[in-house]
Amino acid sequence: MKRLVILISGRGSNMTAILDAVGGGKIAGEVTGVISNRPDAAGVAIASDRGVATVSIDHRAYPDRETFEHALTAAIDVHAPDLIVLAGFMRILSAAFVDRYAGRMINIHPSLLPSYPGLDTHSRALADGVRIHGCTVHFVTDDVDHGPIIAQAAVPVRNDDDATALAARVLEAEHQLLVAAVGWFCAGRLVIDGARVRVKNESGDVVPLIVPAPDLS
Ligand code: NHR
Numbered sequence: 361m362k363r364l365v366i367l368i369s370g371r372g373s374n375m376t377a378i379l380d381a382v383g384g385g386k387i388a389g390e391v392t393g394v395i396s397n398r399p400d401a402a403g404v405a406i407a408s409d410r411g412v413a414t415v416s417i418d419h420r421a422y423p424d425r426e427t428f429e430h431a432l433t434a435a436i437d438v439h440a441p442d443l444i445v446l447a448g449f450m451r452i453l454s455a456a457f458v459d460r461y462a463g464r465m466i467n468i469h470p471s472l473l474p475s476y477p478g479l480d481t482h483s484r485a486l487a488d489g490v491r492i493h494g495c496t497v498h499f500v501t502d503d504v505d506h507g508p509i510i511a512q513a514a515v516p517v518r519n520d521d522d523a524t525a526l527a528a529r530v531l532e533a534e535h536q537l538l539v540a541a542v543g544w545f546c547a548g549r550l551v552i553d554g555a556r557v558r559v560k561n562e563s564g565d566v567v568p569l570i571v572p573a574p575d576l577s
């Protein structure tokens with residue numbers, strides 16, 4: 361069983377999707393801890409209700425990123441995780457931090473990277489008038505939102521979409537995509553090959569996911 365630590369900042373719906381998939385035996389792993397940089401994050405209560413160890417490390421209580429990350433590293437390392445999942449985690453991480461966990465930290469990002477890195481992805485996609493939007497799971501590197509891409513899911517942009525409606529459609533895709541990617545990692549199927557990621561034993565489950573999605577189980 362792979363040991364997973366999930367980092368969150370808010371609602372925790374992606375975290376919950378992982379907990380559900382672990383509970384349902386779809387991921388060969390266990391979530392040993394959930395860490396939030398916001399003590400009031402709704403996801404913290406959800407995780408602790410489910411019996412997962414939670415820690416809040418409020419970045420505002422630290423003088424700089426370095427001391428915050430020092431505390432974060434300590435909280436992560438007690439779990440000796442095989443994989444760290446950024447699931448709606450909103451703090452940029454330094455090169456030193458990222459290097460420590462190279463090849464074992466992934467992020468779910470709400471756009472089809474390399475389009476729309478950073479924040480406010482849905483409003484920016486609508487402002488540009490794109491007709492296809494989506495989400496990406498990638499390995500975390502120093503170059504924010506530019507690490508090797510593991511998987512992507514596309515959703516249509518509809519005429520009457522506002523950012524809220526579009527975000528909701530993307531979020532559904534995120535939950536499916538993140539569970540698939542974490543499942544592949546835990547099954548030892550991901551190989552980083554330069555800028556690309558190969559999924560070993562690629563079959564029908566490794567299609568560019570269009571929502572409504574094929575069954576990934
Ligand atoms: N860190 C590194 N080094 N590399 C990545 O790829 C990272 C990362 C940290 C977070 C998630 C990312 C996203 O999916 C992520 C990827 C926050 C910001 C940001 O600007 C940017 C990208 C992401 C997350 N954060 C502000 C900051 O100053 C704070 C914003 C806030 O607190 O609301 O850190 O989009």
Ligand code: GAR
Binds near residue numbers: 447450468470
């Ligand atoms: C998700 O849409 C995730 O992709 C996004 O925040 C949301 C968190 O929702 N992440 C970022 O924007 C990272 N900057 P959740 O807490 O319900 O999983």
